[in-house]
Amino acid sequence: MLNIGIIGCGTIGVSICKAVDEGTIDAHVRAIYDRHKEHVKNMETSLEHLQPELMEPAKMFEHIDLLVECASQQAVSEIIPAALRAKCDVMIMSVGAFADHELYNEIRDIAKENDCKVYLPSGAIVGLDGIRSASVEEIYSVTLTTEKPPSGLAGAPYIVQNDIDIDNIKNKTLLFEGSASEAVKLFPANVNVAATLSIAGIGFEKTNVRIIANPELTRNIHEINVKGAFGEFNSKVENVPSPTNPRSSFLAPLSAIATLKKITDPFQVGT
Ligand SMILES: NC(=O)c1ccc[n+]([C@@H]2O[C@H](COP(=O)([O-])OP(=O)(O)OC[C@H]3O[C@@H](n4cnc5c(N)ncnc54)[C@H](O)[C@@H]3O)[C@@H](O)[C@H]2O)c1
Structure with missing residues (x-):
């Protein structure tokens, strides 16, 4: 054993x-x-x-x-x-x-x-099996779109540095788009997801990350789009919080x- x-x-x-x-x-x-x-x-x-x-x-x-x-x-x-x-x-x-x-x-x-x-482990995202298979041949692009309630982004260095009034976001708003290597520094709460995805696919520099604040959400959503020689796939997970730790996905x-x-x-x- x-x-x-x-x-x-x-x-x-x-x-x-x-x-x-x-x-x-x-x-x-x-x-x-x-x-x-x-x-x-x-x-x-x-x-x-x-x-x-x-x-x-x-x-x-x-x-x-x-x-x-x-x-x-x-x-x-x-x-x-x-x-x-x-x-x-x-x-x-x-x-x-x-x-x-x-x-x-x-x-x-x-x-x-x-x-x-x-x-x-895949952690809070889905679709790594597909990326592993796709990576045997060329992958053209990987995009992670993370959508969270604004409170879930409060305190992130990007929000603080750009003086964004997170409580005043009333509509779905794209806050950031850039490489995974930038995203992990500016949104550390997304670091595990971006890292696992980058390692499974095309690395931190080439993986594209979009961060959206959406006041209508109660769950954290991660959507992944992959394009490559195999074709294209999309995965989406709507994470509920862990019963014992609301900061973590179940x-x-x-x-x-x-x-x-x-x-x-x-x-x-x-x-
Ligand atoms: N891969 C993913 O998608 C994913 C998802 C959620 C959490 N995580 C990561 O997994 C880790 C654990 O998550 P969790 O929700 O169980 O966290 P948690 O805060 O509930 O528990 C972490 C425990 O580790 C202990 N600890 C921290 N640093 C230590 C060290 N250097 N030596 C010994 N003990 C130490 C803490 O005292 C605490 O008891 C965190 O780093 C978190 O970021 C990854």
């Missing part, structure tokens, strides 16, 4: 542990770690059967086959290279860390040298659980 270690006992970490506890994922959570000890305690009390051991990451590597990062971008740069050097596969949720190209290349190289896998923990199920299942469905 696959032995898992989890870094980060927040919304996604707890969802994964519960899924293992309930038998949805055929694996064992051998160890957990969070920089806030009270988050570890909260996680433990939410479990019925599973009793994962609290361990520092460096010790964890000796006991696990797969490290799951569901903590922060900082955890990716601090912990993932060492996990790979210790020959653990890794699953990374804070994909936005890879907006740093050097870190992306470093982790890719270390994984290759140590014959390890790096799993990046689809994100579900995609983490689905990826772990795929890793442990003999049948590998989809690209």
Whole structure:
């Protein structure tokens, strides 16, 4: 049975542990770690059967086959290279860390040298299977259109720098259009989505991102348009917030659980 270690006992970490506890994922959570000890305690009390051991990451590597990062971008740069050097596969949720190209290349190289896998779940978007297939031949363009209620964009550097009065947006308004590499700096809350899409497709510079504020919305919408030698496809997801964390999409923990199920299942469905 696959032995898992989890870094980060927040919304996604707890969802994964519960899924293992309930038998949805055929694996064992051998160890957990969070920089806030009270988050570890909260996680433990939410479990019925599973009793994962609290361990520092460096010790964890000796006991696990797969490290799951569901903590922060900082955890990716601090912990993932060492996990790979210790020959653990890794699953990374804070994909936005890879907006740093050097870190992306470093982790890719270390994984290759140590014959390890790096799993990046789809998170809050849909359609990555199609982009992976399409990328075997030429992809001409990838456009991500993110549409959110204005409150979901409040405080973003782009809004602050341009002095945009977000509360006064009364109609659907296109606020930004540019490359994914610009978008991740100006709208950091979109960073995971833009990063996963860029890595799956044509990179941060060529991926086009549009950000729309729409006061009529209650859900965050991500639409993806891809054109290439294969033809063209569009995907659209209307995300409801996670029941335990309104800042996060419910689809994100579900995609983490689905990826772990795929890793442990003999049948590998989809690209
Ligand atoms: N790929 C996606 O589409 C997607 C979607 C949602 C969230 N995320 C990312 O996944 C990560 C987890 O999301 P969440 O909603 O569970 O967050 P959360 O805030 O609910 O939980 C994160 C937990 O990690 C802990 N933590 C943070 N940095 C740490 C570190 N360096 N070492 C140890 N523990 C640390 C925190 O104390 C907290 O308990 C975040 O980085 C988030 O941006 C990705």
